[in-house]
Amino acid sequence: MLTEQKTGNPADEEKVINLQAYSLLMQAPVGFSLLKGNDHILQLANAAGLTLAGQTPDIIGKSIVEILPGIESQGYIQILDRVKHGGETINLVQSPVTLVKNGEEQTMYVNLIYQPYYEGGDITGVLSVSTDVTQQVLAIKESEELRERFETMANNMPNLAWIADADGWIFWYNSRWYEYTGTTPRQMEGWGWKDVHDPATLPAVLEKWQLSINSGEVFEMIFPIKGADNVYRPFLTRVVPIRNIKGDIIRWLGTNTDITKQKEVERLKDNFLSMASHELKTPVTSLKAYGQLAEIQLEKKGDTQVLGLVQKMGKQVNRLTTLIEDLLDVTKIQSGKFFFTETVFDFRELVLEVINDMQITNGSHEITCNFCNSITVFGDRDKLGQVMNNLISNAIKYSPKADKIIVNTHVEGEGVQVSVQDFGIGISTEHQKNIFDQFYRVTGENQSTFSGMGIGLYIASEIVKKQGGKIWIESIVGEGSVFYIWLPFDHRTIKNFNDI
Ligand code: ADP
Numbered sequence: 001m002l003t004e005q006k007t008g009n010p011a012d013e014e015k016v017i018n019l020q021a022y023s024l025l026m027q028a029p030v031g032f033s034l035l036k037g038n039d040h041i042l043q044l045a046n047a048a049g050l051t052l053a054g055q056t057p058d059i060i061g062k063s064i065v066e067i068l069p070g071i072e073s074q075g076y077i078q079i080l081d082r083v084k085h086g087g088e089t090i091n092l093v094q095s096p097v098t099l100v101k102n103g104e105e106q107t108m109y110v111n112l113i114y115q116p117y118y119e120g121g122d123i124t125g126v127l128s129v130s131t132d133v134t135q136q137v138l139a140i141k142e143s144e145e146l147r148e149r150f151e152t153m154a155n156n157m158p159n160l161a162w163i164a165d166a167d168g169w170i171f172w173y174n175s176r177w178y179e180y181t182g183t184t185p186r187q188m189e190g191w192g193w194k195d196v197h198d199p200a201t202l203p204a205v206l207e208k209w210q211l212s213i214n215s216g217e218v219f220e221m222i223f224p225i226k227g228a229d230n231v232y233r234p235f236l237t238r239v240v241p242i243r244n245i246k247g248d249i250i251r252w253l254g255t256n257t258d259i260t261k262q263k264e265v266e267r268l269k270d271n272f273l274s275m276a277s278h279e280l281k282t283p284v285t286s287l288k289a290y291g292q293l294a295e296i297q298l299e300k301k302g303d304t305q306v307l308g309l310v311q312k313m314g315k316q317v318n319r320l321t322t323l324i325e326d327l328l329d330v331t332k333i334q335s336g337k338f339f340f341t342e343t344v345f346d347f348r349e350l351v352l353e354v355i356n357d358m359q360i361t362n363g364s365h366e367i368t369c370n371f372c373n374s375i376t377v378f379g380d381r382d383k384l385g386q387v388m389n390n391l392i393s394n395a396i397k398y399s400p401k402a403d404k405i406i407v408n409t410h411v412e413g414e415g416v417q418v419s420v421q422d423f424g425i426g427i428s429t430e431h432q433k434n435i436f437d438q439f440y441r442v443t444g445e446n447q448s449t450f451s452g453m454g455i456g457l458y459i460a461s462e463i464v465k466k467q468g469g470k471i472w473i474e475s476i477v478g479e480g481s482v483f484y485i486w487l488p489f490d491h492r493t494i495k496n497f498n499d500i
Contacts, residue, residue: 036125054101182228399424
């Protein structure tokens with residue numbers, strides 16, 4: 001410390017201060033050097049300066065051109081001359097310099113200050129302060145390259161894409177977005193995107209988007225976006241959160257994919273399904289009626305052999321009728337024509353009825369039930385019977401090696417809860433979330449032997465949801481499944497089904 005070194009003698013004290021200043025300079029973490037004379041002879045260089053130039057102290061006393069021959073052609077000697085002769089101080093920022101270090105040419109980036117060095121009022125040399133900023137420059141170059149690559153990719157992909165900050169404020173869109181919507185960055189900034197949304201769907205979009213922002217969950221939704229031609233087209237929008245290493249959301253990355261073509265194909269498929277199932281229904285109904293007439297005739301004649309065959313045919317016709325009716329239900333759901341006829345009825349009685357019917361036609365499994373008292377429910381009796389039918393027939397179908405199904409009903413809150421338990425093949429967790437989707441069937445070795453179309457559970461879940469209820473599953477592969485449904489006693493008393 002300067003104060004500690006005081007001896008009382010001013011000359012001594014000055015010597016100490018000079019020594020300390022010299023030592024400070026020599027140990028400083030930035031490169032210092034002094035070049036003197038017109039040939040820029042190196043008089044002094046600190047350790048950092050030597051390291052930066054890849055040199056050792058034996059270069060002191062040599063001219064800079066001798067030490068670093070390559071720098072003349074890189075324009076540095078002219079700069080030194082300007083400082084030495086013109087008295088200018090020159091600042092160079094991130095200046096590239098190629099030096100030979102350890103026998104290899106290396107380009108580095110340095111911040112340099114060249115300043116005239118005065119002695120007795122004259123400029124006798126150049127004082128140089130240098131800092132190696134190669135790492136910073138390379139990092140900036142790399143991030144610029146990355147940004148360029150990202151922009152090239154983002155602007156050339158067929159989807160519309162954008163980035164928002166953690167609060168949902170959109171600050172970047174790709175060029176496809178502007179091309180498709182015919183808007184400008186100024187119009188779209190922040191929440192400006194609302195202008196290209198259909199006012200009819202905007203509230204639902206905003207609500208869902210706000211939910212994602214609050215919960216940090218991926219956003220996925222289909223909604224229309226207006227094009228530059230003022231035509232709304234359906235887009236599938238997916239927004240994923242980008243997190244920092246602490247796990248906090250720092251950005252949202254959104255993409256909008258035009259699904260007009262897919263929607264058209266879906267529409268054609270739905271039309272075809274609807275037409276085909278309608279067309280099939282009439283001949284199958286006649287077939288069933290003729291079969292029943294034939295059964296009566298054969299019974300009268302006592303022809304038991306042919307009667308047996310016709311009865312078997314009747315069973316197959318019944319299966320066909322169920323399949324056609326399921327397909328018709330799907331097309332009705334799609335077109336919004338799945339209508340309900342609602343009454344007040346005893347739910348316990350309905351479940352009993354379904355179980356009895358199933359038990360008669362299925363001898364392989366014993367269906368046991370634990371019942372609560374009679375429960376009055378307001379809803380579509382036939383459709384809820386269809387749900388129970390589907391759950392029990394699935395339980396039988398997917399547990400070929402078991403012989404027991406357990407049905408439970410009990411009052412739960414303001415409704416009734418029913419469970420159908422089997423001891424069959426079970427469903428893995430990854431498939432559980434999809435089994436209520438239309439045409440979804442679990443694939444795998446265990447499932448390949450079971451026939452089906454993957455629409456029974458879809459229809460069941462649509463019915464339960466429309467009746468204000470819930471449907472869910474618990475299952476363990478190889479041990480069995482429990483399907484649950486919960487139905488309100490009277491869904492008219494529930495204002496918002498989503499709150500259930
Ligand atoms: P499917 O006609 O294929 O049975 P569903 O819609 O009724 O159609 O069921 C969808 C899929 O869910 C089935 O393909 C099957 O893989 C699975 N699944 C349904 N119920 C059960 C069950 N009780 N046990 C195991 N898997 C089941």
